[in-house]
Amino acid sequence: MEKKLPISNEELSKIIEKHPTPFHLYDEKAIINNVRQLQSAFSWNKGFREYFAVKATPNPFILKILQKEGCGADCSSLAELLLSEQSSIIGEEIMFTSNDTPAVEFVKAKELGATINLDDISHISFLEKACGIPELISFRYNPGKLRKGNFIIGNPEESKYGFTRDQIFEGFKIVRDKGAKRFGIHTFVASNELDPDFFVETANMLFNLAIELKNEIGIELEFVNMSGGIGIPYKLDQKPVDLEYIGRNVQKLYNEMIISNNLHPVKIFMECGRMITGPYGYLVSRVLHIKNIYKTYVGLDACMTNLMRPALYGAYHHITVVDKENEACNQVYDVTGSLCENNDKFAIDRKLPKIDIGDIVVIHDAGAHGHAMGFNYNGKLKSAELLLRKNGAVLEIRRAETIEDHFATLNFRGLDTFAA
Ligand SMILES: *Cc1c(COP(=O)(O)O)cnc(C)c1O
Numbered sequence: 001m002e003k004k005l006p007i008s009n010e011e012l013s014k015i016i017e018k019h020p021t022p023f024h025l026y027d028e029k030a031i032i033n034n035v036r037q038l039q040s041a042f043s044w045n046k047g048f049r050e051y052f053a054v055k056a057t058p059n060p061f062i063l064k065i066l067q068k069e070g071c072g073a074d075c076s077s078l079a080e081l082l083l084s085e086q087s088s089i090i091g092e093e094i095m096f097t098s099n100d101t102p103a104v105e106f107v108k109a110k111e112l113g114a115t116i117n118l119d120d121i122s123h124i125s126f127l128e129k130a131c132g133i134p135e136l137i138s139f140r141y142n143p144g145k146l147r148k149g150n151f152i153i154g155n156p157e158e159s160k161y162g163f164t165r166d167q168i169f170e171g172f173k174i175v176r177d178k179g180a181k182r183f184g185i186h187t188f189v190a191s192n193e194l195d196p197d198f199f200v201e202t203a204n205m206l207f208n209l210a211i212e213l214k215n216e217i218g219i220e221l222e223f224v225n226m227s228g229g230i231g232i233p234y235k236l237d238q239k240p241v242d243l244e245y246i247g248r249n250v251q252k253l254y255n256e257m258i259i260s261n262n263l264h265p266v267k268i269f270m271e272c273g274r275m276i277t278g279p280y281g282y283l284v285s286r287v288l289h290i291k292n293i294y295k296t297y298v299g300l301d302a303c304m305t306n307l308m309r310p311a312l313y314g315a316y317h318h319i320t321v322v323d324k325e326n327e328a329c330n331q332v333y334d335v336t337g338s339l340c341e342n343n344d345k346f347a348i349d350r351k352l353p354k355i356d357i358g359d360i361v362v363i364h365d366a367g368a369h370g371h372a373m374g375f376n377y378n379g380k381l382k383s384a385e386l387l388l389r390k391n392g393a394v395l396e397i398r399r400a401e402t403i404e405d406h407f408a409t410l411n412f413r414g415l416d417t418f419a420a
Contacts, residue, residue, distance in 0.1 A: 001233050001236055001238070001239070001240075002236075003236065003318045003320065003364045003365075004320065004325070005025075005282060005320075005322075005362060006027045006029070006030060006280075006388060007388065007392075009322050009323055011392075012284070012322060012360070013360075015284075015386065015394055016284070016360065018394075019384060019386060019394075019396065020400075021284055021285050021286040021301055021302070021360070022283060022284060022285040022286070022300070022301050022302035022306050022383045023283075023284055023383050023384045023385065023386050023400070024281055024282065024283055024284075024306070024366060024367070024370060024371050024383060024384070024385045024386065025281065025282045025284055025386045025387075025388055025394075026057070026062065026277065026280060026281045026282075026367055026385065026386070026387050026388065026397075027280040027281075027282075027367075027388050028065055028387055028388060028389050028390050029388075029390045030279070030280040031062070031065060031066070031276065031277055031280045031367075032065065032069060032390075034275070034276060034279075034280065035050060035066060035069050035071060035276055036069065037243050037244075038050055038243050038270070038272065038275075038276075039069070039070065040243075040244075040247075041243040041244050041246060041247030041248075042247050042250070042268055042270075043247075044247070044251050044254075045251070045254070045267065045268045046265060046267075047223065047265060047266075047267025047268070048267065048268050048269070048270075049070070049071070049072055049267065049269050049270075050066075050070075050071045050072070050269075050270050050271070050272060050276070051071065051072040051073055051074035051093075051094075051095040051225075051269060051270070051271045052066045052071045052072070052073055052074060052271075052272070052273065052276055052277075053074045053228050053271050053272065053273025053274075053276075054073050054074060054075050054076075054080040054083060054084065054273075055076060055077075055080060055273060055369075055372060056273025056274055056276070056277060056278070056368035056369055056372060057273070057277045057281070057367060057368055057370075057371070057372060058079070058080060058083055058372050059385055059397050059398055060083060060086055060087040060397075061387055061395070061397040062277060062387075062397070063083065063084065063087040063089060064087055066276070067087065067088075067089050067093070072089065072092070072093040072094060072095060073087075073089045073093060073094050073095070074094075074095045074097060074228075074271035074273070075094055075095070075096050075097070075098075075109070075114065076096070076097055076098045076099075077098065077105065078102070078104060078105045078108055081094065081096065081105065081108050081109055081112060081114065082108070084112070085112055090112050090113060090114075091112065091113035091114070092113065092114070092115050092136070094109070094112055094113075094114035094115065095114065095115050095117060095138075095186075095225065095269065095271060096109040096114040096115065096116050096117060097117040097119070097140065097186060097188075097227075097271070098119060099119040099120075099140075099160065099161055100119075101119065101123065101126075103126070103129075103130040103131075106126070106127050106130045106131055107130055107131045110131040110132070110134055111131075115136055115137075115138060115184065116134060116136075116137055116138065117137075117138040117139065117140055117184070117186045117225070118137065118138070118139050118140065118163075118171070119140050119161060119162060119163075120162075120163065120167075121163055121167040121170065121171045121174075124171060124174055124175060124178075128178060133175055133178045133179055133180050134180065135179070135180060135181045135182055136180070136181075136182040136183075136184070136222070137175050137180045137182070137183060137184070138183070138184035138185060138186050138223070138225065139162075139163050139167075139168055139171050139172070139184075139185060139186065140161055140162040140163060140186045140187065140188070141162055141163055141165070141168055141185055141186065141187040141206070141209065142156050142159060142161055142162030142163060142164060142187070143156050143165070143187065143189065143205060144156050144157045144164060144165070145157050146165075146205070147189050147201075147202075147205065156189055161188065162187070162188075168185070168209065168213075169212075169213070169216060169217055172213060172217060172219045173217055176219065182222050183213075183219050183220070183221050183222060184221060184222055184223040184224065184225060184269075185206055185209060185210065185213075185221055185223075185224050185225065186224075186225035186227060186269075187202060187205070187206060187225070187226070187227060188227035188228065188229060188271075189202060189229070190202075190229045191228075191229045191231075191274075192229065192231040192232070192274060193229050193230065193231045193241075194231040194233070194238060194239070194241055195241075196241050196242050196243075196245045196246045196249075197249075198229075199226060199229075199230065199241075199246045199250070200246060200249040200250055200253065202226050203224070203226060203249075203250040203253055203254075203268075204253050204257075206224040206226065207224065207253055207254065207257040207258055207266075208257070209224075210224060210257075210258065210263055210266060211257060211261050211263065214261070214263060220263065221263070221266055222266070222267060223266060223267040223268070223269050224266055224267075224268060224269070225269040225270070225271065226268065226269065226270050227270065227271045228270065228271045228272040228273050228274065228275075229272075229274075230243075230270075230272050230274065230275040231274065231275070232274055232275050232278045232279050232365060232368075233279075234315065234316050234317060234318065234364075234365050235316050235318070236318065240275075240279075241275065250268070254266075254268075273368050273369070274368040274369060275368075276368070277367040277368045278365050278366075278367045278368035278369070278370075279364075279365050279367060280367045281365070281366045281367020281368065281370055281371075282362050282363070282364060282366060282367075283302055283306055283307050283362070283363040283366040283370060283383075284360065284361075284362055284363075285300040285301055285302035285306070285360070285361050285362075285363065286300065286301050286358065286359070286360055286361070287299070287300060287355055287356070287357055287358060287359045287360075287361060288300065288301050288338075288357070289357065290355065290356075290357060295332075295334055295349075296331070296332070296333050296334070297333065297334050297335075297336050298333045298334070298335045298336065298352075298355050298361075299336050299337075299338065300335065300336065300337055300338075300346065300361060301338075302337055302346075302363070302383065303336075303337025303338050303339050303344050303378075303380050304337055304339050304341070304343075304344045304374070304375075304377070304380075305337075305339075305374040305375060305376065305377070305380040305381065305382055305383075306337075306366075306370070306371065306374055306382070306383050307346065307363060307366050307370045307371075307373075307374070308373045308374060308375075309369060309370070309373070310345060310346050310347065311341070311343040311344055311345060312373075316347075317346060317347070317363050317364060317365055317366065318363075318364040318365065319335060319346065319347055319350060319352065319361060319362065319363055319364070320361070320362045320364070321352060321353050321355055321359050321360070321361055321362075322359065322360035322361070322362060323359075323360075324353040324354075324355075324359070327353035327354070328353065329351040329352050329353055330351070330353070330354070331351070331352055331353065331354050331355065332349055332350065332351055332352075333347070333349075333350055333352055333355065334347065334348050334349065334350070335347040335350060335352075335361070337380075338378075338380070339377060339378050339380065340378055341377070346363055371383065371385055371398075376401075376406060379403075379406055381400060381401035381402065381403065381405070381406060382400065382401045383400050383401075384396055384398055384399050384400040385397050385398040
């Protein structure tokens with residue numbers, strides 16, 4: 001797969017004149033086309049809904065674009081609930097999937113009418129005490145030994161999330177006794193997974209559970225939530241997940257398992273984050289320094305604050321150098337940020353064209369879990385987020401942080417009396 005910007009280099013320079021680097025640039029048109037493909041793959045399921053995982057790109061403009069396309073919001077914290085509320089995404093357009101949850105978050109989720117997806121059987125009484133058991137409730141299933149996870153998320157048996165199998169059955173009986181009337185089930189077993197069969201297998205597992213819940217305790221599920229985890233081709237030799245294949249094969253299972261067991265209709269939900277916006281966000285940065293010691297280092301004006309994945313997981317993000325796209329990649333560089341942390345590197349031993357100070361470097365696939373993950377270590381500030389509109393206009397959808405933002409929680413005035 002080739003990786004390039006959705007605009008010409010001339011257009012990019014014009015943007016940079018107005019918006020200093022570093023910044024994230026999101027491609028509205030591509031995001032819309034992409035989410036439509038996901039929906040089209042599941043159009044056979046009348047209740048299908050994608051709840052965009054807010055944590056991937058928590059910006060109200062992104063949420064609005066997706067809401068217009070029929071998506072809901074998957075929230076896992078108070079801030080994400082409030083962001084959805086501010087974006088007029090409320091009620092069952094919100095899926096609240098949290099863990100280790102503070103009571104105020106359940107209270108807010110219930111107030112908004114969100115679908116609450118519990119992470120643990122003990123949260124049933126916790127939720128009841130906090131705000132009562134809602135009519136519609138969902139549980140997160142951890143299949144333990146029954147499924148293998150993958151690198152980022154680990155194996156289910158080692159994961160802190162969800163109910164065991166036995167707890168799912170016990171939990172549904174408890175909430176039914178407490179007045180719940182509508183039920184859903186959720187699972188999240190892999191992250192950044194590129195094998196489409198993995199998701200077909202997840203549907204199989206959830207449909208089986210739906211059948212058993214009906215047969216053993218008479219619980220009829222209104223939805224199964226296959227959650228997120230669809231991977232994206234960060235590397236050039238990888239291919240996007242075949243959504244149509246997943247849709248078609250899940251439909252086959254639906255016919256064989258749900259329809260033939262008289263469980264129809266069951267809505268299928270997903271909570272994809274990465275695959276919705278990831279490939280359509282670009283981190284645009286400028287080369288500040290080039291240093292030659294035992295290796296050659298290209299120092300950018302961006303750092304881990306703008307994109308942590310390479311430092312955090314050793315993740316590959318493709319890098320292109322603007323105006324040098326057709327030059328031979330005959331140099332080897334470590335591409336670094338400025339944190340006092342030796343792992344603050346976007347790439348290690350990367351073959352790139354010869355780079356000069358002032359060059360513009362584009363880091364690809366930064367549209368999900370990019371800006372959002374950043375931290376302020378070393379007092380580094382988060383960058384602006386720009387939206388490339390369908391009509392080619394550029395809208396700043398988040399300004400860059402200022403040093404005042406960063407110091408806002410400090411009490412400098414208190415120093416006077418403290419030192420006196
Ligand atoms: C992170 C997360 C998602 C989204 O995961 P992606 O890998 O971005 O698709 C969905 N649901 C839950 C509960 C999550 O924690």
